[in-house]
Amino acid sequence: MKKALFFVLLSAVWSVTPAHAQKFGYVDTEFILGKMPEYQKALTEIDKFAEKWSKDIQDKYVEIDKLQKSYQAEEILLTEDMKRDRQRVLSEREREARDYNNKVFGYQGLLYEKKKELMKVPMDMVNRAVEKVALQKKLDFIFDKASDFVMLYTNPRHDYSDYVMEELGLEIKPTATNGNPTNTNKATTNPK
Incomplete structure (x- = not known):
């Protein structure tokens, strides 16, 4: 659905301005974010929260297991009312x-909200840098190679990731990304 809407909007833009040659490029936000200390710090914080919440949930299940074993050991000695009370406590x-697990790790749970909060700063930095590069390079469109939008072919000539990294003040080192050695140090090897 998201891709279909994207193509409809893209087609509409291209049909409205047929006489104007549109300039486009793409960036790899996954690659850029991987180089950002702010992003690495956010990932570390997210991992800490996930680990703490996982331990809390694990502790709850250890307690339930102890209650279950205690109930099984004493079951013969308990009256029917006592058995029902213990079973009710175990069920509760x-x-x-389960509710806590869903609250933390479920759809739009605490972990999701924490990720959104902690990723806001690095994502905003990247978005501002992308916008600045688009204005400087007079680009009409910048696509994200790391998004759900599938790019079947990308010409490295249109890759503006290094310009965005430069705008963010990140060091651009030659590295083989995605097993493609021709994609190294794009800012110096590819004229844009």
Whole structure:
């Protein structure tokens, strides 16, 4: 659905201005973010939160396991009312653990919200740098090679990732990305 809407909008833009040659480029935000200390710090923080919440959930299940074993050991000695009470407590604890797990790791849970919060700063930095490069290079479109939008072929001549990294003050070192040695140090090897 997202891709279809993108193509419709792209077609509309191209049909409205047929006489104007449009200039485009792309960046690899995954590559750029991987070089940013702010992004690495955010990932570390996210991992800390995920680890803490995972331990909390694991502790809940350890407690449930202890209660279950205790119940099984004493079951013969308990009255029917006592058995029902213990089973009810076990069921409540299991439900609480599942609910907490869903609250933390479920759809738009605490971890999702924390990721969104911590990734905002590096993503905003990249977006501002992309916008600045687009204005400097007079680009009409900049695509993200790392997005869901599938790029079947990319000419390195249109890759503006190094310009964005330069704008962010990140060091541009020659590295073989994606197993493509021709994609090294794009800013110096490819005229744009």
